[in-house]
Amino acid sequence: MKQEYQDLILQACGASSLQVGAKIQTLWSGYGEIVRLHLKGCDRPSVVVKHVKFPKETKHPCDWNSDRSHMRKVRSYQVETYWYQNYHTNPKCRTPACLAALSQGDEMLIVLEDLDVVGYDKRRTSLKDKEIRACLGWLAHFHGLFLGVAPEGLWPVGTYWHLETRPDELEAMDDLELKAAAGDIDRVLSGCRFKTIVHGDAKLANFCFSQDGQGVAAVDFQYVGGGCGIKDVVYFLESCMDGRECEKKAYSFLDYYFTELKSAVKKEVDFGALETEWREMFAFAWADFQRFLLGWDPGHWKINRYSKQLTREVLNKLKG
Template sequence: MSPPPSLSSVASSLLASQGLQLQSLKVFQSLWAGYGQICHVTASPNSSLNSSAETSRSASTTNSNVSTPQEVQSFILKLITPPPTKSNDEGHLRKILSYQVEQYFYSELAPRLPSSIPVANCHSSINQHHTDGTSTTAMMLNDLRQRYPVAGEKRAQLTQPQVHAALDWLSGFHGSWWPQVKGMDRRSFVRPPLDEANLDSKDGRGKGVWLNGGYTYLATRRREYDALASDPDSEWNKPLTEPLEDTLSLSEIVADVLAPRAWGWSPTEEYQTLIHGDVKSENLFTSVSGEEVAFYDFQYVGLGLGVCDLAKLFTCSVPLGLLVTSSGTGFGQELAMQSGEKALLKRYIVRLKEVSRKEYDWSVFVKHWETALVDWLRFQASWGFWGNTEWLEARVRWILKDKTWREEVVGGWKAGQRSMEV
């Protein structure tokens, strides 16, 4: 197996395509399982190119408005050099595909976003596949910290201004893509990792974002789900994994309701958009005031309902005091939607409809929101809890006992299945 290229050689090559030369490079983060590095890079205009340009300008009698910035510029280099692809290793395949999805997003989709939804610009990139089964993927991105210097930090709770800014960014992102996704060719979207790996070469591999955004959906978490189904000591074993009337379990029905499809009927298709897929404090920067935010890390961007992004944000990064008036066991074992939670959701949906210019009835939105909470709890119960655990579990206990929710979600799904069989 050939050694991976050096960081400096990759950085220099990507910068050269922009007429820049490397000044400094510092690694500040390693990727999962040693698959690569993220580096801070500084660069300046290539002096040899500038000299030639100056000579040309001196010899020319034509005035020009073109100028070359002389200041040192700041970039982020993301270099991925994973080991060879391992067949049937779902986690490995997921990561490999996720970096390709991220590169596609930055190169092809991010430029289509309005300036009101800030993301990093990808100035140059490479995606090389080698004969020994290894690959080299790299992106030179502008440094968001120049404008948004405050990092969200790992598993940190955001301040109220940061929460509001995150909701405004997400509603703008989801709202911008919502009217556009129907025009996208879903056949080219990236399938679940094992499905993607088993595609015949004549069918081609997906090139785009994930068909199902995020990394926690049930189709790729069967191992964890099976562990929950075989754990009688878990409170969530029976409610989430027992078959309903000799059919699928509640978790499987909920997953099917939320899942986007390449073709065929889906009960939530009308409301699907592109979602970030990994919304948490660790994946954002904010302004000093906290009133502006920019998300990054688009490895799991894909189709889905916007509320699926919100479910993770509310559980993992929103202070409990913004969701409920009492904390801990003070709000009981079962919890209906409280005023704080409702206010945050209202802020989101109002802007979502303004940006998308589409309608989203509040009752339908709440049904989708509560369905997303059930699905998110299924993942946490099978993988491990963190964040506002007591709030999430109390909300889902209440949701599962709500006859209206069951009739609309489970009953609606069954009716849809029957109509497809006719």
């Protein structure tokens, strides 16, 4: 790590020295890495640094390499930096504090509070029902906090699969009926009366858990932006349950989400109207993500009987 980056971190944390620890992960398509740094001489034993370095040649696991793809990723890191520097949540939708940030040429640096140190040190590859509810509670309080807030400095429409940012994947679709309806589905979702700020990539891997699984915090805000909160809910449920589980449990989890959301929104909000609208968007949000998957990776495991069923319901609605 460059000395100037080390100096920035030392100054931001009031530390006397630092040591580069383990790499937590490599960023998508080789755009850098996330590492843990151990500190001495301050009250923080460690920080997590997201170090972005734009590659000269990009590598995508599904071979989606293009200038458009690259510029979307560049913008996503700019958005994430802006988010961490300018937006703040509360303990019911915990995120890591941003301690410093720097953008210089083809590199970006975001210095974050180490969530492991403050009790969110568990990661999950599968979830029990109580942990699913904990994540849905996080989403509900996040959406409630930002209900009606304009996404200044963020993506105008959040989520990494938003139609306007994915024309290549749309063009690649073989499902011509869904392809033709993609614009209408997007307009329905974008036309919601009740809008909030969505996480945009609320998958299981982006949640950090407490020891008992009841407390959660979220990371990775590259695709945070405006929109209908139910899109986060749909994407999260898809990330931690297969089609059969969704058939059995999705609607009961949806009930739990709305119970939590009601406690999170301001009293003057017409919650009945909000809930009615967002419940109607549930199938539309699922069909919207299905559209992306069918263009991006048509063999993906998330394309299943349940997702196809909801997509069919939407297409039938649009036919009138």
